[in-house]
Amino acid sequence: MSKANSTRWDPAASMLDPRIVDPTGSYVRYAGLPPEELDQVVAVLTAIKAWRESEDRTSLESRSYMRLNETDMRALRFVIAAKNAGVLVTAGMLAGHLQISTASITKMLDRLEKAGHITRSPHPDDRRAVVIAVTPATHADARATIGRKHARRFDVAAALSPAEREVVIGFLNSLAELEEEAEPSEEAGSAEPTSPQTD
Template sequence: MYLVKRTRDEVAAAMHDPRVGDPVGDLVDRSGMTDHDVEQVVRLMNALRNWHEAAERMSESSRRYMRLNETDMRALRYLIAAHNQKRLVTPGALTEYLGISSASTTKLLDRLEKGGHVRRGPHPTDRRALTVSVTDTTRVDARQSVGRQHARRFAVAADLPPAEREVVISFLDSLSATEVVEGNRVSD
């Protein structure tokens, strides 16, 4: 029985606090850290959680606006980037980028083409190949939703002094390197 009633936000905020989640220190080494140090790291972890949740909300909002699923949106972002770089995209290149099967790519392209988001056409130099491109309407719609969100995030990063950007880059790279996925579980 709990003596103190906590709100959902208070519980969520404490999830990254090793004093709550690992009170005996079996997993998280806090030796040599002051209470202030631990509190600051907890604030950092909570800020990351807040960013992750905000990014998920933005992604969901974009998918809802475009009426597409996550894989469809990834495909469109790739096609838009290729268009902006004046590069041709084949179904095979899209398959490789998305990490899905050829059959799944065909279904994805059928769905996107039916929705007016992409068009398939002949490859200019290989008669056996097709190219895939995003329609102008979808490119403009994506620019209005995803593009504007990206511009706001870019502006926040650009506002940091160069030395602070390097610290953030180093931190995020190190954080990313801690996750090694094997099968469906994260390994040690």
């Protein structure tokens, strides 16, 4: 039985089911799909939504545990990854990665240094720059939270066959490209959505 006709209504799936959010097919081209395939497509979108919500919860838990905001966490992850790769991180590099201004990066680094999360030291080759490093205590906290989560994600990906991984890679890259494309209605300044909401 299809989700649209099921007696047990699933609100999470229904908000992603074009038969419910777009019953006339104005935006989503689904008329040619058999009901069982349409159910499967909705299941894929529902799984993506569940993953995003889980990722948001995990991120919030990690930030709450370390008492940091999202930008701070991204900064620490970047510095840790750079250290593991043998790369010295400067404020300019970090600002470029986070896409924030020099003034904002200075305020952030002041705050992180005061909280004991990072250290700043002279750059060995550039007297105008300083090297940013994560303190041992913060590095250990990051490994205890982010590191363990990443290890479990790696195990899930490693359990797939090479062919399955290629399908997942192509699918996720296609989704990422869609997110980066400007919608026609946005370019025209229209307030009318071009696709159903997914959140």
